[in-house]
Amino acid sequence: MAANPSTEPCRYCTATPAIWLSSSAGVTELAHSRVFLVRDQTHPGRCVVLLKRHARELFELAPDELAAFMAEVARVAQVVHRVSGCDKLNYAVYGDLSPHLHVHIVPKWLGGVAWGEPFVLKPAEGVFLAPEAFDQMLLNLKRGIEVN
Amino acid sequence: MAANPSTEPCRYCTATPAIWLSSSAGVTELAHSRVFLVRDQTHPGRCVVLLKRHARELFELAPDELAAFMAEVARVAQVVHRVSGCDKLNYAVYGDLSPHLHVHIVPKWLGGVAWGEPFVLKPAEGVFLAPEAFDQMLLNLKRGIEVN
Numbered sequence: 001m002a003a004n005p006s007t008e009p010c011r012y013c014t015a016t017p018a019i020w021l022s023s024s025a026g027v028t029e030l031a032h033s034r035v036f037l038v039r040d041q042t043h044p045g046r047c048v049v050l051l052k053r054h055a056r057e058l059f060e061l062a063p064d065e066l067a068a069f070m071a072e073v074a075r076v077a078q079v080v081h082r083v084s085g086c087d088k089l090n091y092a093v094y095g096d097l098s099p100h101l102h103v104h105i106v107p108k109w110l111g112g113v114a115w116g117e118p119f120v121l122k123p124a125e126g127v128f129l130a131p132e133a134f135d136q137m138l139l140n141l142k143r144g145i146e147v148n
Numbered sequence: 149m150a151a152n153p154s155t156e157p158c159r160y161c162t163a164t165p166a167i168w169l170s171s172s173a174g175v176t177e178l179a180h181s182r183v184f185l186v187r188d189q190t191h192p193g194r195c196v197v198l199l200k201r202h203a204r205e206l207f208e209l210a211p212d213e214l215a216a217f218m219a220e221v222a223r224v225a226q227v228v229h230r231v232s233g234c235d236k237l238n239y240a241v242y243g244d245l246s247p248h249l250h251v252h253i254v255p256k257w258l259g260g261v262a263w264g265e266p267f268v269l270k271p272a273e274g275v276f277l278a279p280e281a282f283d284q285m286l287l288n289l290k291r292g293i294e295v296n
Contacts, residue, residue, distance in 0.1 A: 057237055058218070059226035066222055067215035070206070074214055078207035089205055091241040096256050097264045099236060108244050116245045118266045 012100030013054045019098075024048060025134070027141050030072045032065065035145060037138050040126035043106045043119055045084030045137065049073050051101040058093065058101070073103050079144035080105050083137070090119045160248030161202045172196060173282070175289050178220045180213065183293060185286050188274035191254045191267055193232030193285065197221050199249040206241070206249070221251050227292035228253050231285070238267045 012019060020026075024036035027047065038046045051069055055061055061069060077089055086107030093103050106119040114120050129137070160167060168174075172184035175195065186194045199217055203209055209217060225237055234255030241251050254267040262268050277285070 057225060057229065058239065059222040059229070061222070063215075063219055066218055067211075070214055070218045071211055074207040074209070077205060081205065081207070088244050088247060089241075090244070091206065092266070093237075093239040094266060096236050096238070096258075110244075118240070118242060118269055121266055 032069045033072045042123045042127045045080050045107045047105045049103045055101045056099040077105050083140045158248050176293050180217045181220045190271045190275045193228050193255045195253045197251045203249045204247045225253050231288045
């Protein structure tokens with residue numbers, strides 16, 4: 001299948017991870033993906049798992065590649081679930097405007113922000129932790145994912 | 149891992165597919181999943197892929213099971229993409245209130261409904277096709293998935 005139907009280079013290929021690092025911090029790198037912790041912590045522990053190579057849709061991945069990528073998504077999700085102590089995770093691939101395959105992994109709490117609704121993708125204001133708290137979250141996720 | 153951390157039976161296990169058929173129509177059944185076409189066609193071609201057995205989170209699935217389930221999700225997505233003629237798909241696992249693993253597969257069009265935003269999960273009014281048009285969509289999806 002075509003890797004990129006557009007004739008223009010994908011800015012998420014040419015500028016990764018610079019684009020992501022404007023709104024996220026790098027957690028770790030796995031075989032098929034890079035993991036980021038989103039700076040806005042409206043949903044504490046919210047991460048993104050970005051496929052390293054360019055693809056727009058899940059079905060563009062070969063079966064083995066899809067299985068390996070989703071295993072990485074699940075591995076990250078399990079750590080986010082444990083570290084955040086959330087009640088449920090939301091997972092989403094949107095990418096209308098940034099069509100380089102990436103999965104949002106978003107902790108939700110019963111009675112908390114957007115419970116029972118889609119997670120808040122782009123909050124008007126955002127919630128930002130103190131640097132020490134953010135760095136601790138980053139470290140906990142990194143340790144959990146790398147030893148998982 | 150625990151199949152269901154709740155002590156109550158999951159209503160999506162005990163009443164499937166009755167619950168889904170109140171808002172969707174059955175398209176087909178695959179090895180690990182059931183596929184439904186959502187009756188609200190705010191996003192024409194929108195489907196749900198429901199895991200047959202009970203699980204809440206992706207990481208509760210064994211590696212082979214996750215790979216096989218996601219292969220079915222990708223297979224359905226490819227057909228939804230082709231049949232709908234959309235520009236991009238959105239994929240989401242939410243389930244805060246219905247925590248039995250299911251994936252929303254939602255066609256989006258450049259400049260169309262909710263382009264650049266999360267798809268409309270529960271529209272206030274909804275868009276409902278004439279029965280013939282809905283049945284034709286259902287048939288096109290069914291044929292595409294079953295021969296894929």
